[in-house]
Amino acid sequence: xxxxxQSPRHxxxxxxxxxTLRCKPISGHNSLFWYRQxxxxxxxxxxxxxxxxxxxxxxxxxxxxSAKMPNASFSTLKIQPSEPRxxxxxxxASSYRGFVLSGNTEAFxxxxxxxxxx
Amino acid sequence: xxxxxxxxxxxxxxxxxxxxxNCTYSxxxxxxxxxxxxxxxxxxxxxxxxxxxxxxxxxRFTAQLNKxxxxxxxxxxxxxxxxxxxxxxxxxxxxxxFYFGTGTSLTVIP
Numbered sequence: 653x654x655x656x657x658q659s660p661r662h663x664x665x666x667x668x669x670x671x672t673l674r675c676k677p678i679s680g681h682n683s684l685f686w687y688r689q690x691x692x693x694x695x696x697x698x699x700x701x702x703x704x705x706x707x708x709x710x711x712x713x714x715x716x717x718s719a720k721m722p723n724a725s726f727s728t729l730k731i732q733p734s735e736p737r738x739x740x741x742x743x744x745a746s747s748y749r750g751f752v753l754s755g756n757t758e759a760f761x762x763x764x765x766x767x768x769x770x
Numbered sequence: 771x772x773x774x775x776x777x778x779x780x781x782x783x784x785x786x787x788x789x790x791x792n793c794t795y796s797x798x799x800x801x802x803x804x805x806x807x808x809x810x811x812x813x814x815x816x817x818x819x820x821x822x823x824x825x826x827x828x829x830r831f832t833a834q835l836n837k838x839x840x841x842x843x844x845x846x847x848x849x850x851x852x853x854x855x856x857x858x859x860x861x862x863x864x865x866x867x868f869y870f871g872t873g874t875s876l877t878v879i880p
Contacts, residue, residue: 683866694872695814695858700865708867743813749866758804759860759868761813 656762658744664768670732673765676725677746685759686719686729687743695743701727702749734769741766771796776859776871784879789846791874793859796840802862803835805844807855808873814858818844849878 657676665671677684686698699709701721709719716735721727731738745759776793783789795803802821806814820826820833820842832845842861846853856873863869 685868687870695870697867697869700867702866707865745868747866747868756802756862756866758816758819761815763813 656744656746656760658742658762658765660765661763662766662768664770665734667735667769668733669769670730671734671738671767671769673729673742673744673767675727675729675744675762677727677744678760679725681746681748681757681760682724683747683749684721684727685745685747686727687745689741689743689764698729731767734767736769739767739769772871773797773863773869774859774861774871776874778872778874780875780877782877782879783849785849785851787849787878789849789853789876789878791844791846791857791859791876793842793844793871794840795842795859795861795869797861797863798837798840800861800863803833803842804860804862804868805831805833805842806858806860806870808858809855814870846876849876851878851880854878 659674684701687695689695698711699719704721719729741764743764744762747759748757774795805818807817808814818833820835826833830847834843854877856875858873859871
């Protein structure tokens with residue numbers, strides 16, 4: 653298995669531009685997470701999908717951020733308009749959630765997208 | 771109150787010593803606990819998971835869980851320079867969300 657795949661690996665954009673980050677979870681996983689990592693705040697959970705449905709988006713910082721999961725193998729995180737304070741590393745992770753605790757897996761991370769907004 | 775709290779360090783230990791990393795969590799109903807390691811510029815990777823009170827050993831790593839105190843720890847025996855990284859404590863809540871601490875930076879000095 654190729655693992656969680658994110659693109660692009662690096663993104664540099666100007667303030668005000670739209671940014672779209674992409675993620676392909678591990679095949680068979682039914683949970684997908686978007687995280688943002690900064691030195692000051694660590695790894696913050698932005699949004700969580702289960703079976704392609706957004707379950708918890710309480711971590712999304714503001715309306716400029718949106719996420720979609722149109723099918724089990726693809727998700728996007730969009731920032732519009734982008735601001736310098738959005739500069740961070742964005743990770744996508746996936747896991748399998750079963751009906752019993754012992755069937756659940758840990759979260760597997762993609763390589764991340766380093767976003768710089770200038 | 772943060773879901774997961776860790777001492778950010780940095781923590782420095784000499785090669786061959788025991789490194790001790792600690793973590794507390796706020797949600798009493800959490801059932802699953804994890805330690806991830808993150809090298810600089812890389813993504814987090816799982817090194818240990820623990821679900822029951824007590825100790826769980828895997829090679830040089832021992833995870834300890836005390837649900838009454840809402841406390842998780844990681845011991846690294848015979849620390850090696852290759853263990854130098856940031857260690858992230860994570861908790862999975864009943865809704866399957868994974869929450870992470872800010873991490874503890876560990877340096878093993880040769």
